[in-house]
Amino acid sequence: MASTLLKLKFWLPGVVIPKARPRVSRNSTYLPQRYQDWQRLAIAELLLQISDRTPLEYPVVVRVLLQGKGHRGDIDNLAGSCLDALVKSGILEDDRLSCVGHLEARHEPKGETGCWIEIEPKR
Numbered sequence: 001m002a003s004t005l006l007k008l009k010f011w012l013p014g015v016v017i018p019k020a021r022p023r024v025s026r027n028s029t030y031l032p033q034r035y036q037d038w039q040r041l042a043i044a045e046l047l048l049q050i051s052d053r054t055p056l057e058y059p060v061v062v063r064v065l066l067q068g069k070g071h072r073g074d075i076d077n078l079a080g081s082c083l084d085a086l087v088k089s090g091i092l093e094d095d096r097l098s099c100v101g102h103l104e105a106r107h108e109p110k111g112e113t114g115c116w117i118e119i120e121p122k123r
Contacts, residue, residue: 018073019080042085059101068113079105
């Protein structure tokens with residue numbers, strides 16, 4: 001039986017916070033609060049939008065479109081934030097190469113500020 005190719009599309013409103021490097025203190029390692037807050041909101045938004053829990057066929061292609069003004073930082077760190085949210089929400093199994101075989105990230109300064117994320121099987 002042929003499997004159905006699944007394509008997912010998500011909208012994360014607002015400015016994406018770049019992936020943060022862990023901070024080290026005497027007692028622990030932690031991520032900056034601003035990044036943690038963004039990640040919690042992004043995960044909640046992704047879970048609200050997921051309608052099909054059919055397992056993905058790996059590897060997948062992930063496209064990240066940062067739209068509007070206000071996004072700051074390196075594009076790889078911005079895309080990394082989105083991948084982390086996808087993994088922590090359970091939408092992606094992992095962001096290693098065997099799962100994400102192709103990643104595209106770009107910025108379009110016009111339009112409402114937010115981020116479009118598309119996921120589809122790599123053909």
